[in-house]
Amino acid sequence: MTEEFRYLRLEAWLLQGIKAHRWREGERLPSIRALCREHDVSKATVQHALQRLEAQGLVEARPKSGHFVSRQSSPVRQPVTRARIEAPRPVTVSDLLQDIMRRSAAFDLLPQHPPGDLPPGIVALNRSIGRSLRRQSGQDFQYYDEPAGSFELRSQLALHIARRGGQGEPEAICITSGCQHALFLALMACCDRGDVVAVESPGFYGVMQIIEQLGLRVVEVPASLETGMDIDALEDVLKRWKVRACVVSPAFATPGGALMPASAKQRLLALAEIHDLAVIEDDIYADTALGVVPDPLKALDRDGRVILCSSFSKSLSRDLRLGWISGGRWHARILHLKLITQLSSSRFVQRGVAEFIADGSFSAHLRRLRIELRTRRDRLIQLLHKWPGNIRVSQPQGGLAVWVELPEGENTLSLYALALQQGVVITPGPLFSASGQFKNCLRISFAHPWDKAREEALNRLSSLLASK
Numbered sequence: 001m002t003e004e005f006r007y008l009r010l011e012a013w014l015l016q017g018i019k020a021h022r023w024r025e026g027e028r029l030p031s032i033r034a035l036c037r038e039h040d041v042s043k044a045t046v047q048h049a050l051q052r053l054e055a056q057g058l059v060e061a062r063p064k065s066g067h068f069v070s071r072q073s074s075p076v077r078q079p080v081t082r083a084r085i086e087a088p089r090p091v092t093v094s095d096l097l098q099d100i101m102r103r104s105a106a107f108d109l110l111p112q113h114p115p116g117d118l119p120p121g122i123v124a125l126n127r128s129i130g131r132s133l134r135r136q137s138g139q140d141f142q143y144y145d146e147p148a149g150s151f152e153l154r155s156q157l158a159l160h161i162a163r164r165g166g167q168g169e170p171e172a173i174c175i176t177s178g179c180q181h182a183l184f185l186a187l188m189a190c191c192d193r194g195d196v197v198a199v200e201s202p203g204f205y206g207v208m209q210i211i212e213q214l215g216l217r218v219v220e221v222p223a224s225l226e227t228g229m230d231i232d233a234l235e236d237v238l239k240r241w242k243v244r245a246c247v248v249s250p251a252f253a254t255p256g257g258a259l260m261p262a263s264a265k266q267r268l269l270a271l272a273e274i275h276d277l278a279v280i281e282d283d284i285y286a287d288t289a290l291g292v293v294p295d296p297l298k299a300l301d302r303d304g305r306v307i308l309c310s311s312f313s314k315s316l317s318r319d320l321r322l323g324w325i326s327g328g329r330w331h332a333r334i335l336h337l338k339l340i341t342q343l344s345s346s347r348f349v350q351r352g353v354a355e356f357i358a359d360g361s362f363s364a365h366l367r368r369l370r371i372e373l374r375t376r377r378d379r380l381i382q383l384l385h386k387w388p389g390n391i392r393v394s395q396p397q398g399g400l401a402v403w404v405e406l407p408e409g410e411n412t413l414s415l416y417a418l419a420l421q422q423g424v425v426i427t428p429g430p431l432f433s434a435s436g437q438f439k440n441c442l443r444i445s446f447a448h449p450w451d452k453a454r455e456e457a458l459n460r461l462s463s464l465l466a467s468k
């Protein structure tokens with residue numbers, strides 16, 4: 001039985017028990033150890049099932065006491081709006097995205113809010129980069145690094161990917177300036193002007209910008225907020241149009257944190273072989289997993305058609321501008337394109353980050369980050385419970401945001417303008433679709449702590465909705 005099936009089966013058993021009042025509100029669930037024994041599963045499987053119930057607001061974890069049935073709660077309702085499939089078309093990304101990015105706000109309701117203290121992981125990272133800078137040799141500053149990037153960093157990344165069951169070899173990796181750069185190189189390497197690219201809908205606007213720039217065409221494939229790209233819909237699309245590449249995020253898709261099941265990943269790759277597509281895997285959120293870190297799609301790649309793209313922007317620091325790409329059969333072309341678009345990456349920064357990973361500081365940082373993110377996600381979902389009307393909220397198992405679906409007829413583009421007058425910046429749903437779908441949806445991030453000011457910003461949004 002696969003790991004995925006085990007935790008889903010346990011989750012269903014617990015859910016049924018809660019519904020049947022085997023454990024009443026406020027009562028303690030069996031301990032993790034008892035669940036492992038009774039269901040003959042690992043601790044990780046039990047934790048995964050419990051975390052999924054926590055995300056739905058049905059179960060609460062109390063430090064040192066165990067898991068309890070929540071006192072509130074109607075389960076959170078998952079968003080249901082499904083994208084329409086339309087014929088491939090060129091993309092024009094709205095100027096609104098530029099406006100939001102200029103405010104540095106794609107991930108914060110309150111971009112002007114004073115930042116808090118540096119977390120310990122960032123302090124350690126800065127120390128490591130500082131040490132590396134002090135060791136810079138007299139010659140380093142006069143030469144460009146090789147386009148593939150530092151071998152030390154690539155070796156650390158290869159180990160990091162291999163730990164998740166991926167194929168990690170330093171020779172197969174190229175360092176980039178962030179994941180956006182990696183996605184750009186990937187699409188440039190495997191597509192020609194006019195080609196059609198399949199994307200998740202809703203999906204990441206950064207990919208839409210690249211498609212626009214490269215003169216490609218897009219076809220939107222409906223994606224579920226729980227399981228990601230709908231593979232039946234993809235199959236249908238592939239039968240109707242010649243598609244050259246498909247961009248997917250199996251590990252916590254944008255905007256709602258969907259996690260693609262292993263069976264869907266296998267089907268996706270089987271379709272890619274039949275239709276000879278490049279599969280571009282945006283893996284940027286994998287390290288923000290709130291439960292088990294999923295295997296990369298690249299781990300299933302048999303013939304070098306998966307291009308894995310990622311970066312440290314979501315797991316460590318956006319300011320590093322450091323990412324990576326494992327380009328499979330397009331690796332040589334990607335190296336050439338890296339040379340053209342960036343020449344090389346900074347040597348002392350790469351060395352500092354490599355040492356930060358090698359001495360265990362990155363793993364320690366990720367452990368703290370995941371605990372923190374889980375608390376922020378749960379708090380956000382709790383706060384959203386108080387919003388007026390019939391709203392639906394995704395329950396991400398990773399990533400930094402939830403997708404909120406307001407009642408039909410609401411328009412989050414108008415809400416954007418109203419909220420801005422109150423100093424609050426939202427990311428409206430139509431930005432996540434090449435054809436402007438999802439007008440009644442918005443993304444809300446939990447990348448930042450829920451302090452008083454941000455909670456008030458959420459309440460202001462709620463009042464704006466109530467007064468409309």
Ligand SMILES: Cc1ncc(COP(=O)(O)O)c(C=O)c1O
Pocket residue numbers: 177178179180181204206249254282284310311312313318322323
């Ligand atoms: C899904 C996804 N991919 C890629 C990127 C770009 O990441 P980077 O900052 O590493 O360029 C982002 C940033 O928001 C993202 O959300």
